[in-house]
Amino acid sequence: MSLKVAVQMDPIEGIGIEGDTTFLMMEQAQARGHSLFVYTPDRLALEEGRVFARGRDVSVRRVKGDHARLGDWRRPELTEFDVVLLRQDPPFDMTYIDTTYFLEAVHPKTLVVNNPAEVRNAPEKLFVTQFPGVQPPTLITSDRQAMYEFRARHGDLVVKPLNGRGGSGVARLLADDPNLDALLELHEQISSEPVILQKFLPSVVKGDKRILLVDGEPVGAINRVPEKGQIRSNLAVGGKAEPVELSARDREICAIIGPELKRRGLLFVGIDVIGDYLTEINVTSPTGAPSLKTFTGIDAAEILWERIEALRAAG
Numbered sequence: 001m002s003l004k005v006a007v008q009m010d011p012i013e014g015i016g017i018e019g020d021t022t023f024l025m026m027e028q029a030q031a032r033g034h035s036l037f038v039y040t041p042d043r044l045a046l047e048e049g050r051v052f053a054r055g056r057d058v059s060v061r062r063v064k065g066d067h068a069r070l071g072d073w074r075r076p077e078l079t080e081f082d083v084v085l086l087r088q089d090p091p092f093d094m095t096y097i098d099t100t101y102f103l104e105a106v107h108p109k110t111l112v113v114n115n116p117a118e119v120r121n122a123p124e125k126l127f128v129t130q131f132p133g134v135q136p137p138t139l140i141t142s143d144r145q146a147m148y149e150f151r152a153r154h155g156d157l158v159v160k161p162l163n164g165r166g167g168s169g170v171a172r173l174l175a176d177d178p179n180l181d182a183l184l185e186l187h188e189q190i191s192s193e194p195v196i197l198q199k200f201l202p203s204v205v206k207g208d209k210r211i212l213l214v215d216g217e218p219v220g221a222i223n224r225v226p227e228k229g230q231i232r233s234n235l236a237v238g239g240k241a242e243p244v245e246l247s248a249r250d251r252e253i254c255a256i257i258g259p260e261l262k263r264r265g266l267l268f269v270g271i272d273v274i275g276d277y278l279t280e281i282n283v284t285s286p287t288g289a290p291s292l293k294t295f296t297g298i299d300a301a302e303i304l305w306e307r308i309e310a311l312r313a314a315g
Contacts, residue, residue, distance in 0.1 A: 001309050003034040003082040006053065008099065010088050012038050012068045021289040021301070022087040023067070026060050028301040032309075036060065037081065038070075041088050041099045051078045051105050078106045082312055085113050087285050090165040092123060096284070108265075111311060113304075115265030119283050122264065125162055125196055127281045130260075134253050134278040137199040144184065147197055151175065156200035159183060162193045172200060203275035209244060210288040211254065212300045213269045215307050216262030218254040220298040221246050222291045241288075243295035249276045257281065268304050 009015075009022050017023045026036055039055025046052075057071035078084060084103060090096065103116035128135050139150040140162060151157055155175035164170070169187070173180055187195060207223035223244035246254075250273055257278070261269050270286030272279045289300040 001033075001313060003029075003309070003312060004037070004080065005029050005034045005083045005085065006037045006039065006055070006076075006078060006081040007085045008039060008041055008044075008053070008088055008103075009085075011040060012058065012070075015067075017062060017064060017067045019287075019290050021287045022085070022285070023060065024289050024293070024299075025085060025087070025301045025304065026058075027062065028299065028305055030060055032305055034083075034305075037076070038068075041095065044099060044102050045075075046102050046105065049105070051102050052076065053078055078103075079110055081110050083111045083113065083308055086116060086119065089285050090124075090163070092163050092165075092284055111308065113267045113308065114269075114283050115267075118264035118266055122266065122281065122283050123163070124280050124282050124284065125160075127283070128278055131257055131278070134256060135198075136201055136274075136277040136279070139197045140194050141197075142192075142194045144181075147180070147184075147195075150197050151180070154199040158198045158200050160196050160198075161187065161191060162196055198279070201274045201277060206275075207242070207244070208239070208279075209250065209273040211246065211250060211271050211273060212286065212288055212292060213254060213258060213261060213271065214300060214303045215267050216258035216260075218246060218251065218258075219300050219303050220292045220296055221250065222288055222295060241291040241295075249273075253278050267307060268300075 007022065007026060015023055030036060036058050037055055038058050039053040043054040044051065052075050054073060054075045056073055059069045060067055084106070086103060088096070097120055100116035100120040103112045106112065107116055126140070129138065137154050139146060141147065157173045158170060159173055160170040171183060184195070205226065207225040209221050209223050211221040212219050221244050223242050224239040225242060226239055253273060266283050268286060270282040270288055272282070293299050
């Protein structure tokens with residue numbers, strides 16, 4: 001089966017191919033005989049109920065600095081493609097949400113991965129709250145009094161913006177730290193969105209596990225270990241990836257959330273687990289596949305394409 005694949009992503013010229021999951025997906029698609037077309041979200045257009053994207057055909061190769069051979073600009077209708085990979089990076093702002101409405105107009109005739117309506121309906125730090133018992137004590141609010149009361153109950157906290165990404169804006173506050181008000185004031189100068197407070201998990205020093213799931217089934221995990229003296233383990237802020245096995249608790253968490261991921265058409269998902277707790281369900285542009293392949297030989301992109309091909313073959 002040869003599929004026509006469009007990829008909605010940030011500019012391909014600027015990606016770092018060594019650790020980029022989208023590039024691995026494209027590389028695997030090309031190896032399987034699928035054609036590739038790339039466009040950025042600002043090139044989408046909705047006209048008379050039809051969705052178009054201005055972009056270029058592309059072939060990829062694992063050569064640093066020369067990883068994408070791009071064709072001429074053209075403006076096809078997205079229904080000309082079999083698959084659209086929704087892979088632009090957050091922030092998950094109104095611009096991002098707008099693109100999900102555009103893509104919803106072509107899905108499922110053109111299979112969008114992940115389902116754009118469910119990407120919109122499953123904000124990464126809110127979706128996890130739908131699964132009782134898997135998350136550490138968590139408060140999401142703009143109500144300062146609720147925050148003070150939460151801290152009085154739980155002591156040391158992690159504070160982060162609701163729609164942050166890559167570990168940005170994440171801070172630890174000790175139970176007697178006097179800087180909560182100042183931190184919230186800084187946040188309010190930047191954004192009017194709520195913040196998340198979570199009970200601090202000491203096990204974070206051992207790492208933040210990223211587990212990748214395809215169609216609701218776990219395929220493997222990597223551990224992201226923070227630098228000494230830090231709590232943020234995201235690779236974008238200095239965390240170090242290392243191999244790790246799935247624990248019994250990890251599999252239990254995946255079994256709890258997996259059926260709902262599958263029902264929603266969230267085919268490629270990355271979850272974050274600290275100790276025994278699930279902290280995030282990442283559905284926009286999950287990362288970690290290259291590290292997983294390096295450490296274990298498991299190619300999550302290959303598993304994803306096998307599933308996509310089966311869905312397209314089934315109509």
